Amino acid sequence: MSSQPPHPALLIPGPIEFDDAVLQSMSHYSESHVGAPFVSTFGDVLSNLRKLFQTTDPASQPFVLSGSGTLGWDQVAANLTEPGDEALVLHTGYFADSFADCFETYGVKATQLKAAIGDRPQLDEVEQALREKKYKVLTVTHVDTSTGVLSEVKALSELVHRVSPDTLVVVDGVCSVGGEEIKFDEWKLDVVLTATQKAIGCPAGLSVLMASGRAIEVFKARKTRPNSYFGSWKNWLPIMQNYEAKKASYFATPSPQLIHALDTALKQILSRPLDQRFADHRNASQKVKKAIADLGLKQLATKPENQANTMTAIVLPEGVTPPDVVPSLLKKGVVFAGGLHKEIASKYIRLGHMGVSVTDPNRGDLTKAIDALRESLAEVGKA
Known part of the structure; x- marks a missing residue:
């Protein structure tokens, strides 16, 4: 009850x-964000996110930043693309328009491949688009919250790796992670971004992102510095690596209470x-x-x-x-x-x-x- x-x-x-235990975790007493108890909890969260996304690749990296799922778009645009790059955005509803707008904000040329309302772009259409132009990233909304359309992420990733192997596969999983199957390593995904307030079952306020080792290498090889400060992996990558190793680190203050709630939610999810x-x-x-x-x-x-x-x-x-x-x-x-x-x-x-x-x-x-x-x-x- x-x-x-x-x-x-x-x-x-x-x-x-939300489950009672998750909400109760939000009432955790105030503590230092660089103290050993909180650092240990944050480390557990990052390790458990690997299990949720189904990745065992040590080169991949989970990120948890204060913000909404939308911050995940900014992280992708600011860290993995540079002004003048091309992005192919598969359109299944409202959120593809928004992701494309985010790319354009960062000087990236976004091409949308649109389907009729309630449908999704077909694989042969995607293949044709990939053969016509070189894209730095392809993005797909796994579940578009505006239409309820589910995209076929596994088949799309296989297609991209076959036809345009240098193109990064980016999945907007805000309305899917925790409720729809995602196999990060097996499907060879480069980024899956999400937020905590949907199928993960934790209150809003945390942007969650998993990046592949390939995506991290693309970030490190960029010719210009990331054109975001708060969302820059230059700032966050060492922080996340240290937290996962349970070492105190600081760039910007996280939300300890939300991290505790996410810790509880993830442990509940992974209990079976x-x-x-x-x-x-x-x-x-x-x-x-x-x-x-x-x-x-x-x-x-x-x-x-x-x-x-x-x-x-x-x-x-x-x-x-x-x-x-x-x-x-x-x-x-x-x-x-x-x-x-x-x-x-x-x-x-x-x-x-x-x-x-x-x-x-x-x-x-x-x-x-x-x-x-x-x-x-x-x-x-x-x-």
Whole structure:
């Protein structure tokens, strides 16, 4: 039984509901960020991130910086690209537009390969683009939070390594890490960036990134200094290496309480096989998607292979908009998100199914959400 005050179940695609023990870790007493106890905890966090990302390569490096997932984009642009470089951004929704804008901010030429709303660029299209021009990086949003589209990261990475082996493979895993399978070493990924408030199940405020040894070497070989100060790996790489070795180090003050919360969340995740966790998310996703179909509703991602396991973007009946149902859902004790994709925001809502709402068998969040949606649609005469 949760010790949290009664509140509506937060079922947006992040932040998500948090476990009591994770929240309690946030109340850790104040301590020195260079003291041995905290340094030991930070070291454990970095080591456990390797397990979550499934990397054993000592040349790879996890980074944990104070900031949101968006800071991961800045780290990629500022450290792995230089002004005038080319980036291929695979577009599956709102967040590709934002990543491309981030690259342009740093003087990098971003080319977007777009798919229809609810779909993803096909492998033959990606191959053609890679053969037409040399790209420093290719980026893909693993789960686009605006559309619920899941990208095929493993196959994409295989394609890049075959067709354009010098191109770095960068994955925006903000809405996937902890809920969707990612095998960093086996899939030969160069960067996976994420944040703590989604499937990892820790409050917002930490930017998490895993970089391959190849990415680190590209960073070290750059001809110009990184054009970010706070996000520069010149400043952070030795800090992260020292923390992981459990040696005190300092560049900028971390957030000790959030690090403690992340430590708890990661230990919970790793207390059982990752395959079981991913299976839980797949099963929960199928439950939601079946219920959506039973209500006569469609998803933005119409093809099963394009449908994420961490969230579902639900197309509303004709004539119904998010303001017609979201307030009603709140009254029934669940929080859904409205549409985010700027072209169709008024036509759909989004349901997140991640973390404890999925993995804790004592919670009935998803059943409650499905029932509330059915009742809310009935109230507007659409169910």
